[in-house]
Amino acid sequence: MGDGYSFVVVANRLPVDRTTGEDGGQQWTRSPGGLVSALAPIARTSGGAWVGWTGAADDDTGPQEVDGIQLRPVPLSAQDVDQYYEGQSNSTIWPLFHDLVEQPVHRREWRQAYEAVNRRFAEATAEVAADGATVWVHDYQLLLVPAMLRSLRPDLRIGFFLHIPFPPVELFMQLPRRAELLRGLLGADLVGFQRPLAAQNFLQLAGRLLGLQPHDDRVCYEGRTVVARAFPISIDVGEIDRLAADPDVQLESERLRADLGDNRRLLLGVDRLDYTKGIEQRVEAFGELLAEGAVSNDEVVLVQVATPSRMRVAQYQQLRERVEREVGRINGEYGAVGRVPVHYLFQSRSPEELVALYLATDVMLVTPLRDGMNLVAKEFVAARRDELGALVLSEFTGAAAELDDAFLVNPHDVEDLKRGMVAALDAPPDERAVRMRRMRARVHGHDVDRWARQFLATLDDPDRAET
Numbered sequence: 115m116g117d118g119y120s121f122v123v124v125a126n127r128l129p130v131d132r133t134t135g136e137d138g139g140q141q142w143t144r145s146p147g148g149l150v151s152a153l154a155p156i157a158r159t160s161g162g163a164w165v166g167w168t169g170a171a172d173d174d175t176g177p178q179e180v181d182g183i184q185l186r187p188v189p190l191s192a193q194d195v196d197q198y199y200e201g202q203s204n205s206t207i208w209p210l211f212h213d214l215v216e217q218p219v220h221r222r223e224w225r226q227a228y229e230a231v232n233r234r235f236a237e238a239t240a241e242v243a244a245d246g247a248t249v250w251v252h253d254y255q256l257l258l259v260p261a262m263l264r265s266l267r268p269d270l271r272i273g274f275f276l277h278i279p280f281p282p283v284e285l286f287m288q289l290p291r292r293a294e295l296l297r298g299l300l301g302a303d304l305v306g307f308q309r310p311l312a313a314q315n316f317l318q319l320a321g322r323l324l325g326l327q328p329h330d331d332r333v334c335y336e337g338r339t340v341v342a343r344a345f346p347i348s349i350d351v352g353e354i355d356r357l358a359a360d361p362d363v364q365l366e367s368e369r370l371r372a373d374l375g376d377n378r379r380l381l382l383g384v385d386r387l388d389y390t391k392g393i394e395q396r397v398e399a400f401g402e403l404l405a406e407g408a409v410s411n412d413e414v415v416l417v418q419v420a421t422p423s424r425m426r427v428a429q430y431q432q433l434r435e436r437v438e439r440e441v442g443r444i445n446g447e448y449g450a451v452g453r454v455p456v457h458y459l460f461q462s463r464s465p466e467e468l469v470a471l472y473l474a475t476d477v478m479l480v481t482p483l484r485d486g487m488n489l490v491a492k493e494f495v496a497a498r499r500d501e502l503g504a505l506v507l508s509e510f511t512g513a514a515a516e517l518d519d520a521f522l523v524n525p526h527d528v529e530d531l532k533r534g535m536v537a538a539l540d541a542p543p544d545e546r547a548v549r550m551r552r553m554r555a556r557v558h559g560h561d562v563d564r565w566a567r568q569f570l571a572t573l574d575d576p577d578r579a580e581t
């Protein structure tokens with residue numbers, strides 16, 4: 115294994131999207147998003163490769179180079195997508211790791227597909243990694259990969275980062291074949307989480323399930339040391355700042371304000387349409403405020419961007435129906451011709467449009483029932499160079515640990531959601547500015563590039579890396 119790449123990222127998705135060029139031909143462009151912008155420069159300068167799926171079923175795209183990164187596609191059949199991705203990943207692990215806010219579904223054939231696909235990812239990685247390379251595996255779709263990879267290539271340094279919460283021991287124990295999943299993660303040298311509590315849950319589980327004896331932030335397993343630590347992820351602050359300073363984005367923001375009614379205060383939600391994001395509860399709380407007369411259609415307007423996501427999974431279709439019924443009801447009851455209280459967009463928007471919305475907003479609503487971090491909250495704060503705007507933030511997001519100057523709410527309690535929304539609307543401008551300044555300082559001090567470098571420095575040497 116002399117050849118190969120000294121740094122390999124392994125993630126369910128490749129960091130590219132297929133687009134159609136002006137000549138009608140297919141081409142690959144780098145996907146937007148903080149993770150890709152943080153890792154792309156590191157991958158490029160260290161001669162790196164990226165192992166992942168193209169996002170299309172039965173796609174036989176071969177190795178590619180995009181933007182100086184070597185892409186190594188792992189093909190998935192339509193059945194793999196159905197069973198490994200939509201099944202075991204998104205209908206079993208996702209709801210269980212998010213505190214059972216929906217009921218996980220357990221199917222033997224999904225688990226088998228998950229294991230088979232994880233093995234293919236591990237094999238593809240083993241083939242491209244150089245001797246002694248550093249490999250960074252990402253997220254809940256690939257929990258088995260670290261151990262599989264270690265057995266194929268004991269020479270590698272393997273890091274794993276989980277983007278979603280890691281559940282308490284009692285919840286994890288419900289998973290069929292739970293010990294295999296835990297052993298999968300223990301194949302890594304470093305397991306990174308969004309929050310310290312998640313790292314603690316993981317270490318406790320290692321004690322409970324395998325009888326290991328964790329001490330501090332590590333555990334000894336099969337003669338190796340596995341370190342578990344929190345690395346709260348962040349955003350590309352420079353990129354959001356650049357968009358927020360762009361005159362076209364600012365113009366778009368003014369146009370949005372004018373279209374919605376300059377005299378109305380704008381509340382905004384931006385989420386993938388996912389039951390973990392608390393969209394339903396948020397819309398319900400807004401409806402109750404209108405019903406009670408605490409706010410009126412002439413004074414406020416809610417824009418909810420609900421980006422389509424996992425629409426082949428039944429629970430997501432049902433959520434869509436419930437949200438759309440409630441939005442229709444509220445607009446029917448409290449709207450007027452040419453003026454509705456809820457603007458609901460079941461659409462994906464460009465980063466420019468999202469930042470224009472952030473700039474136009476009075477009160478940003480980020481109220482997930484459970485969320486590993488939540489980048490939207492950080493993007494909103496980074497966009498507000500004017501130091502205006504208030505953030506209502508769920509206590510159950512990773513972001514709440516850093517952004518405790520937000521108006522914190524418990525989204526499981528509609529009364530508390532309403533209280534938070536009203537407090538944010540009513541707060542004096544000085545108070546909002548103080549809160550925003552403090553939150554901006556936090557986000558500016560921790561950008562995604564620093565996150566990636568800290569993780570990799572710890573993987574390189576856990577005792578030397580600053581924490």
Ligand code: GDG
Pocket residue numbers: 146147148277278347384385386419421461462463464465468485486487488489490491493
């Ligand atoms: C997972 C974890 C963790 C949203 N709509 C559009 C769009 N977005 C962008 C946002 C933001 C990103 O997608 C969403 O990130 P979140 O962190 O809010 O949520 P998840 O997708 O659930 O992410 C989460 C994250 O991983 C990173 O570790 O924070 O806890 O669940 O950047 O701006 N982007 C575009 N159009 C849209 O319509 N272009």
